[in-house]
Amino acid sequence: MSYLRLLWIFLRIGVMNELAYRANFWVQLLQSLVSMGVALAGLAVIFSHTEELGGWQPAELVALLGVFFLMSGLIGALVQPSMQRFMEDVRQGTLDFTLTKPEDSQVLVSISEVRVWKFLDVVQGAALIGWALAEIGLQTGFMHAASFAITLVAGAAIVYSFWLVLATFSFWFIKAENILVIFQAVYSAGKYPVAIYPRWLKMAMTFLVPVAFAVTVPSEALLGRLSTEVFWGALVMAVVMVVGARVFWLWGVRHYSGASA
Amino acid sequence: MTGLFDIYTTLFRTDLAVQFQYRAAMVIWLIGRVIEALVFLSVWTAVAESQGGQVGGFSAGDFAAYYIIMMMMGHLTFTWFMYEFEFRVRSGSFSPLLLQPLHPIHRDIAMNISYKLLTLVVMLPTMFLMVGLFDPTFNTPTWAVWAAVPVVLLAFLMRFFVEWALALVALWTTRTEAANQVYFAALLFFSGQMAPLALMPEWVQSLSALLPFRWMLAFPTELLLGRLEPEEVLQGLAAQVIWLGLAWGMMGLVWSRGVRRYSAVGS
Numbered sequence: 001m002s003y004l005r006l007l008w009i010f011l012r013i014g015v016m017n018e019l020a021y022r023a024n025f026w027v028q029l030l031q032s033l034v035s036m037g038v039a040l041a042g043l044a045v046i047f048s049h050t051e052e053l054g055g056w057q058p059a060e061l062v063a064l065l066g067v068f069f070l071m072s073g074l075i076g077a078l079v080q081p082s083m084q085r086f087m088e089d090v091r092q093g094t095l096d097f098t099l100t101k102p103e104d105s106q107v108l109v110s111i112s113e114v115r116v117w118k119f120l121d122v123v124q125g126a127a128l129i130g131w132a133l134a135e136i137g138l139q140t141g142f143m144h145a146a147s148f149a150i151t152l153v154a155g156a157a158i159v160y161s162f163w164l165v166l167a168t169f170s171f172w173f174i175k176a177e178n179i180l181v182i183f184q185a186v187y188s189a190g191k192y193p194v195a196i197y198p199r200w201l202k203m204a205m206t207f208l209v210p211v212a213f214a215v216t217v218p219s220e221a222l223l224g225r226l227s228t229e230v231f232w233g234a235l236v237m238a239v240v241m242v243v244g245a246r247v248f249w250l251w252g253v254r255h256y257s258g259a260s261a
Numbered sequence: 262m263t264g265l266f267d268i269y270t271t272l273f274r275t276d277l278a279v280q281f282q283y284r285a286a287m288v289i290w291l292i293g294r295v296i297e298a299l300v301f302l303s304v305w306t307a308v309a310e311s312q313g314g315q316v317g318g319f320s321a322g323d324f325a326a327y328y329i330i331m332m333m334m335g336h337l338t339f340t341w342f343m344y345e346f347e348f349r350v351r352s353g354s355f356s357p358l359l360l361q362p363l364h365p366i367h368r369d370i371a372m373n374i375s376y377k378l379l380t381l382v383v384m385l386p387t388m389f390l391m392v393g394l395f396d397p398t399f400n401t402p403t404w405a406v407w408a409a410v411p412v413v414l415l416a417f418l419m420r421f422f423v424e425w426a427l428a429l430v431a432l433w434t435t436r437t438e439a440a441n442q443v444y445f446a447a448l449l450f451f452s453g454q455m456a457p458l459a460l461m462p463e464w465v466q467s468l469s470a471l472l473p474f475r476w477m478l479a480f481p482t483e484l485l486l487g488r489l490e491p492e493e494v495l496q497g498l499a500a501q502v503i504w505l506g507l508a509w510g511m512m513g514l515v516w517s518r519g520v521r522r523y524s525a526v527g528s
Binding site: 185 | 285286289290292293296297299300303304306307308311312316317394436438439442443446449450455456460461462
C-alpha cells in the first residue's frame with residue numbers, strides 16, 4: 001500500500017514540475033501529431049502498392065501502430081525518464097541519497113521521474129486503436145479484450161525489466177546509456193509486423209530487444225490472431241524478465257560502492 | 262589560403278584523435294542507420310513479393326541495391342548540427358567558439374568529415390555484408406561511378422549548408438526540437454528514403470523537384486543504380502549547384518543576424 005502512495009506522490013511531483021512549463025504541452029502535442037502523421041503517410045504510400053503487408057491488412061497495421069504509440073508513450077512517460085535520471089545519479093554520485101532512503105531502492109529509482117506530456121502518445125495510440133477496430137468492424141469479445149490487456153501488461157513488464165537491466169549496467173559502465181540508442185533503433189522497427197524482417201532481425205527483436213513482445217504480440221491479441229503458445233510464452237517471458245531484472249538489480253546494488261569511493 | 266589549409270590539417274588531426282576515444286559509442290550510433298535501411302528494405306521486399314516479384318519497376322534485388330546505396334548516401338551526407346546547436350547555445354559552449362578568430366563552420370566541417378572517415382571503417386564492411394546477405398542487382402555504368410564523385414560531394418555540401426543554416430535557428434529559440442522533427446519528416450518523404458520517388462504519388466514527385474531533399478539523397482542513389490540518363494544527371498547537378506548557392510546565401514544572412522542577436526545564455 002505504501003508503494004501506491006509513493007507512486008502517487010511522485011506522479012504528483014512530476015505533474016507539478018511539468019505544469020511549470022506549459023508550452024511543453026503544445027510542443028509535445030505537435031511532435032506527437034507529426035510522428036503519427038509521418039507513420040500514417042508511410043502506411044498510405046505502402047498500401048498504394050499492395051493490399052497487405054506480411055499478412056496484415058491496412059486497418060490491422062493501423063491498430064499495430066496504435067499499440068506502438070501506446071507503448072512508446074508509456075515508456076517515454078514512466079520508464080525512460082526515471083532510468084536516465086538513475087544513470088545520471090550514478091555518474092554524479094547522487095544515487096546515495098536514494099539508496100539511504102528507507103524504501104525499496106528499485107521502486108524509488110523506477111518512479112523517480114514522470115514526463116506527463118508523453119501521455120499524449122498514449123492517448124493518440126488509443127485513438128488509433130479505436131479507429132482501426134471500428135474500421136475492421138471486429139466484434140471484440142471479452143476474451144480478446146482480456147488477452148489484449150494481459151499481453152499489454154506483460155509487454156510493458158518486459159520492456160521495463162529490459163530497461164532496468166540496461167540501467168543496472170551503469171553501476172559498472174558509466175557510458176551505459178549508449179546501449180539505449182540501440183533500443184531506440186530496434187524499437188522503431190516495431191512499427192511494422194515482425195514477420196517481414198529477416199530471421200536474425202526477428203530473433204533480435206524478440207529476445208535481444210523485446211519489441212515483438214511489447215508491440216506485435218499485444219496487437220495480435222487485439223486482432224484475435226494470437227496463438228495460445230505465444231500467449232503463454234509472453235507471460236513466461238514477462239515473469240522471467242521481471243524476476244531476472246530484480247535479482248540483477250539487487251546484485252548490482254550490493255556491489256555498488258558510491259561514485260567517489 | 263595556405264592558412265586555411267594548415268588550420269584544416271590541425272583540425273583533422275585533433276578531431277580524429279578526439280573521436281577515436283569514442284569509438285564504441287560511434288559504432289552504436291551506426292547501428293541505428295543500418296537498422297533504418299533494413300526496415301525500409303524489408304517492407305518493400307515484402308511488398309514486391311506480394312505483387313508477384315515487382316512493384317513500380319523495382320524487384321526485390323533492386324530494392325536491396327537501392328537501400329544499400331541510400332544507407333551509404335545517408336551516412337556520407339548527414340549532419341548532427343540541428344540537434345547540437347541547441348545544446349551549444351543552452352550550455353554556453355557556443356560562446357568560446359565565437360571568440361576564436363575562425364568561423365565556427367570550419368570546425369564543424371572538419372569534425373563532420375573526420376567522423377565520416379573514421380566511421381567508414383565500419384560502414385564499408387557493413388555495406389559488403391549487406392550486399393552478400395540481400396543479393397542486390399546493380400546495373401551501374403562506369404560513367405555513373407565517375408559522375409557520382411561531384412554529385413555526392415555537392416550533395417554533402419548542400420545538405421551541410423542547409424542544415425547548418427537551419428541549426429542557427431537555435432540562436433533565436435532553444436526549443437528547436439519540434440521544428441527539427443518537421444524538417445526530418447519532409448526529408449523522409451521527399452528524399453526517397455521512405456520509398457523510391459518513382460513509387461510516391463504524382464504530387465510528391467513534382468514537389469520533390471522543387472525542394473532540396475531529393476538532390477541530397479535520391480539523386481545520387483538513382484545515379485549509382487544506373488537509373489538516370491546523362492541529361493538527367495546534368496539537370497541534377499545544376500539543381501544541386503543552385504541549392505548550394507541558395508543555402509550558402511541563406512547561411513550567411515542567418516549567421517550575421519543570429520550572431521548579432523545572440524547574447525549567451527546566463528549572461
